[in-house]
Amino acid sequence: ILLLNRCNMTKKVQAEEGAEDADQTMDVSGVVDEDGVHLTYEYLVSLCTPIAKPMASRKLTKLIYKLIRKAIAADLRKECVAFGSQAVMRNLRRDHKGFVVLAGDVSPIDLISHIPVYCEEKDVPYCFVPSQDDLGSSINSEPCVAVFIQDNEGINKYYEQCFSQISDLPLPVS
Numbered sequence: 452i453l454l455l456n457r458c459n460m461t462k463k464v465q466a467e468e469g470a471e472d473a474d475q476t477m478d479v480s481g482v483v484d485e486d487g488v489h490l491t492y493e494y495l496v497s498l499c500t501p502i503a504k505p506m507a508s509r510k511l512t513k514l515i516y517k518l519i520r521k522a523i524a525a526d527l528r529k530e531c532v533a534f535g536s537q538a539v540m541r542n543l544r545r546d547h548k549g550f551v552v553l554a555g556d557v558s559p560i561d562l563i564s565h566i567p568v569y570c571e572e573k574d575v576p577y578c579f580v581p582s583q584d585d586l587g588s589s590i591n592s593e594p595c596v597a598v599f600i601q602d603n604e605g606i607n608k609y610y611e612q613c614f615s616q617i618s619d620l621p622l623p624v625s
Contacts, residue, residue: 495581499555503579505620512580516589518609531601539597549601550576550617554583557596576617
């Protein structure tokens, strides 16, 4: 049985049923798609649109996915995670405090091209991650183009780490 977990950027290979090591798993860095092609973080970044800046590092991307999964697991989805471009814009217009995560491989780019500009006007930190599929799977949904994350005491530790690292990312020069 082959299980693919793109959020952790690992895959687990489980031994055949009836074998002695049935629970043995093996971690492999990078992502493998359904055709067996090895997709690395660098390859996923190369598929992103030209406006996908600032791009989160691999470590920050994993931390963002972990934060979102922790929020979903703690049943805080309605309180602190809003996904989709309409929900993100609604939270920005209402001056909610948090940060925005955008997918870098969105096509057509017009779907999210207005969000970074609005984030800069509202002084809300934002960053891009390489894959909308990975962003969607971290919130247990179909591919997602944008996520707005607010602070909550249940996820405060991960939120502060993500917020400080995203705030430190350099904004693109116009």
